[in-house]
Amino acid sequence: MTDKPTVSVLGTGIMGAAMARNLCRAGLGVRVWNRTREKAEPLAADGARIAGTPAEAVEGADVVLTMLYDGNTVLDVMREAAPALRPGTVWAQCTTAGIDLVTDLAAFAGEHGLVFYDAPVLGTRQPAEAGQLTVLAAGPEEGRRTVAPVFDAVGAKTVWTGADGGAGSASRLKLVANSWVLAATAAAGEVLALSRALGVDPQGFFDLIEGGPLDMGYLRAKSALVLDGRLTPPSFAVATAEKDARLIVQAGERGGVRLDVAAAAAERFARAAAQGHADEDMAAAYFASFEDEAST
16 A cells, blocks of 8 residues: 555545545545435546445445445445455544444444544534544554545544544544534524514624623524525535434433433424425524424
């Protein structure tokens, strides 16, 4: 293997496509696969090779990077890829899969002789496109030289959380970070909804907190998406936010704690999705405050 490994990217949605593009820009050999091939095909213009099956994508790859919807999807796709996986191949598992599924994914890696890295990323569409994600990674020291060029191409920094990917330390930290992100998103929507209900101009609230400890760039950014009607294309979709919120609630239950805010956020995202906002930015959870609010 050269200093620039060949990388197979399985999953070319919002995040996976951006990551694959940055891998191409870094001069790495890139193969991509997506269940809906049309979502992968634009990456050919960036130099990626489009594969028809997961097995075709991973054949001969030094690193397999998975960025799919959830842990069960990852496991299904990797089973499809299994006939072409070589023992010793590095697997960077970047999907937010939750704690329980990490154990299953690591077991699959062990069965096939893969070097497993639990490697979820922190960031949404814009930092992904700019190669400015934060990679949260756990995995053995001996494979890090191989995976480092991949993490460097997609992220601004890598935060190592442990040497055992199967222990899920990176995924645990990702759920903690996402619990704050999703709570802040839900709260931003409720602030706007209450302002609307009370006839208060939201700008008055923003002026009130400006420059103080309650001010927050994220609050203003998410609020602007709602107020300006810029919910597509999403940075992070409502449907994915609901999935992550439920993973957070499950992780809390496993740890013996009750997470009322995360549970309520999951229900808000679910209502917004049912109203037709599933593929819009997660800021569209705002609409869950209103009965049958299906339009922006």
